Amino acid sequence: MPYVNIRITKEGEVTADQKRQLIEGATNLLHDVLGKNKKTTVVTIDEVDTDNWGIGGVPVTEIRKRQK
Amino acid sequence: MPYVNIRITKEGEVTADQKRQLIEGATNLLHDVLGKNKKTTVVTIDEVDTDNWGIGGVPVTEIRKRQK
Amino acid sequence: MPYVNIRITKEGEVTADQKRQLIEGATNLLHDVLGKNKKTTVVTIDEVDTDNWGIGGVPVTEIRKRQK
Amino acid sequence: MPYVNIRITKEGEVTADQKRQLIEGATNLLHDVLGKNKKTTVVTIDEVDTDNWGIGGVPVTEIRKRQK
Amino acid sequence: MPYVNIRITKEGEVTADQKRQLIEGATNLLHDVLGKNKKTTVVTIDEVDTDNWGIGGVPVTEIRKRQK
Amino acid sequence: MPYVNIRITKEGEVTADQKRQLIEGATNLLHDVLGKNKKTTVVTIDEVDTDNWGIGGVPVTEIRKRQK
Numbered sequence: 001m002p003y004v005n006i007r008i009t010k011e012g013e014v015t016a017d018q019k020r021q022l023i024e025g026a027t028n029l030l031h032d033v034l035g036k037n038k039k040t041t042v043v044t045i046d047e048v049d050t051d052n053w054g055i056g057g058v059p060v061t062e063i064r065k066r067q068k
Numbered sequence: 069m070p071y072v073n074i075r076i077t078k079e080g081e082v083t084a085d086q087k088r089q090l091i092e093g094a095t096n097l098l099h100d101v102l103g104k105n106k107k108t109t110v111v112t113i114d115e116v117d118t119d120n121w122g123i124g125g126v127p128v129t130e131i132r133k134r135q136k
Numbered sequence: 137m138p139y140v141n142i143r144i145t146k147e148g149e150v151t152a153d154q155k156r157q158l159i160e161g162a163t164n165l166l167h168d169v170l171g172k173n174k175k176t177t178v179v180t181i182d183e184v185d186t187d188n189w190g191i192g193g194v195p196v197t198e199i200r201k202r203q204k
Numbered sequence: 205m206p207y208v209n210i211r212i213t214k215e216g217e218v219t220a221d222q223k224r225q226l227i228e229g230a231t232n233l234l235h236d237v238l239g240k241n242k243k244t245t246v247v248t249i250d251e252v253d254t255d256n257w258g259i260g261g262v263p264v265t266e267i268r269k270r271q272k
Numbered sequence: 273m274p275y276v277n278i279r280i281t282k283e284g285e286v287t288a289d290q291k292r293q294l295i296e297g298a299t300n301l302l303h304d305v306l307g308k309n310k311k312t313t314v315v316t317i318d319e320v321d322t323d324n325w326g327i328g329g330v331p332v333t334e335i336r337k338r339q340k
Numbered sequence: 341m342p343y344v345n346i347r348i349t350k351e352g353e354v355t356a357d358q359k360r361q362l363i364e365g366a367t368n369l370l371h372d373v374l375g376k377n378k379k380t381t382v383v384t385i386d387e388v389d390t391d392n393w394g395i396g397g398v399p400v401t402e403i404r405k406r407q408k
Contacts, residue, residue, distance in 0.1 A: 001327050003139060003178060004298075007248060007275040008306065016119045016129065018305050023122030025301040030278070033293045034286065038125050040327060042139060042178060044075060045120040051220045052249040054227030055273050055312060057242050061220065069191050071143040071343060071382060074166070082170065084255045084265065089169045091258030094140075097161040101154050102144065106261050108191060110343060110382060112211060113256040123137050123176060143384060152323045152333065159326030174329050180279060181324040187356045188385040190363030193378050197356065205395050207275060207314060210370070211343040218374065225373045230344075233365040237358050238348065244395060246275060246314060259341050259380060288391045288401065295394030310397050316347060317392040 001040035002030045009060050010047040019045055069108035070098045077128050078115040087113055137176035138166045145196050146183040155181055205244035206234045213264050214251040223249055273312035274302045281332050282319040291317055341380035342370045349400050350387040359385055 004026045008014070023043045030036040050060040072094045076082070091111045098104040118128040140162045144150070159179045166172040186196040208230045212218070227247045234240040254264040276298045280286070295315045302308040322332040344366045348354070363383045370376040390400040 001178065001281065001325070001332070003180070003279040005277045005279075006302070007277075008302070008308070009273065014306065016127070019119050020122075020127050020130070021305045022301065023127055024125045025305065026276075026298065027122065027125035029294065029297040029301065030280070033290050033297065034280065036280070039123075040176070040178075041124065042137065042176075043122040044116050044139070046116075047120070048248050048250075051223050052251070053273070054224075054231065054247040055243075056245065057228045057231035059220070059224050059227055060273070062224070069145065069189070069196070069382065071384070072162075073141045073143075075139040075141075076166070076170065076172070077137065084263070086169050087255050088258075088263050088266070090165065091263055092261045093165040093169065094162065095258065095261035097158065097165065098142070098144070101157045101161065102150065104144070107259075108380070108382075109260065110341065110380075111258040112252050112343070114252075115256070121137070128137070152331070155323050156326075156331050156334070159331055160329045163326065163329035175327075177328065179326040180320050182320075183324070184384050184386075187359050188387070190360075190367065190383040191379075192381065193364045193367035195356070195360050195363055198360070205314065205349065205393070205400070207316070207347040208366075209345045209347075211345075212370070212374065212376070213341065222373050226369065229369040229373065230366065233362065233369065234346070234348070237361045237365065238354065240348070244312070244314075246273065246312075248275070257341070264341070288399070291391050292394075292399050292402070295399055296397045299394065299397035311395075313396065315394040316388050318388075319392070 002036050004030070004041070004043045005046065006043065007046045007048055009050050009053050011050060014047065070104050072098070072109070072111045073114065074111065075114045075116055077118050077121050079118060082115065138172050140166070140177070140179045141182065142179065143182045143184055145186050145189050147186060150183065206240050208234070208245070208247045209250065210247065211250045211252055213254050213257050215254060218251065274308050276302070276313070276315045277318065278315065279318045279320055281322050281325050283322060286319065342376050344370070344381070344383045345386065346383065347386045347388055349390050349393050351390060354387065
């Protein structure tokens with residue numbers, strides 16, 4: 001009965017099908033590695049605005065501008 | 069001074085009054101069971117899109133369609 | 137299928153029965169207020185050392201000393 | 205490689221520059237106190253609706269009304 | 273630069289190699305589905321005591337006893 | 341009334357005084373940048389085993405070995 005929380009930046013469009021793949025993939029991973037019961041595995045995905053995510057002390061919004 | 073995080077799927081309308089009941093109920097629970105100080109108990113509620121929540125490897129959006 | 141995370145300071149002994157009451161109480165709360173399915177409601181409890189929890193800028197370890 | 209999650213109520217406007225200051229400040233804090241590598245420090249900011257945040261068993265929405 | 277938090281019950285022994293497989297698998301999943309940069313993907317694993325995890329309103333400790 | 345969760349790897353000894361500095365520093369940061377009330381600001385620190393933390397698909401335990 002694992003609980004997996006995936007946090008990603010909200011950039012471009014993440015489709016419902018891609019989210020389905022993340023949910024299925026994380027559930028299978030826990031089953032394959034630890035034999036966890038798929039039925040009670042819960043996965044949630046949080047999409048975080050690029051202003052609200054920073055790495056190296058810099059917001060992702062600024063990192064993306066510099067990368068252009 | 070407990071911190072309680074309640075995560076639910078965003079389905080139908082959850083009213084401000086229902087959220088108030090969750091906040092009050094969780095705060096009372098910690099007080100009644102463990103004697104925690106209500107004044108410093110914090111409760112947050114996260115509403116997660118049904119595309120972003122999965123159980124059994126399947127997004128809730130799909131589960132709801134099958135249930136109809 | 138809610139997910140509830142309860143974080144409390146590790147002080148005194150919290151018994152298995154008290155934890156059971158928290159799990160049962162939080163599950164009932166979500167059922168009573170929002171009609172959520174109890175079977176798929178998950179509750180986790182994190183016990184955090186008093187050195188690792190602060191309020192008002194002060195660790196709980198120090199707050200407890202001052203209260204004596 | 206610390207991970208810092210900052211949760212605040214969504215009240216007034218928090219500007220992109222203020223978020224930048226939070227990201228930079230939290231990253232510097234971990235570096236200054238523990239010598240953590242800034243490059244791999246991740247900071248995320250969650251803005252939570254005042255209906256969805258409670259303290260003392262009362263939603264922040266109500267607390268703000270009483271304060272007026 | 274995703275952040276993935278995997279929470280599992282502390283049951284039996286989860287080896288360092290199994291944890292490595294979870295970290296590698298989750299990192300690959302985000303790369304394969306969304307093209308996320310593996311270098312800045314962070315994965316953390318929380319092992320939670322069976323007294324501190326409940327599903328269906330019942331602690332896992334009790335569920336395991338009944339299953340025997 | 342912000343809530344800040346700081347997650348770090350459990351390496352070397354993090355002293356109670358360093359934890360106090362993290363709690364005080366994070367509380368001051370939210371006050372200085374957003375004018376948040378220090379009295380109701382909560383900070384928690386999670387120390388995670390290096391086997392349970394990965395970046396770039398590799399556990400920190402292995403990264404540290406390679407760095408020697």
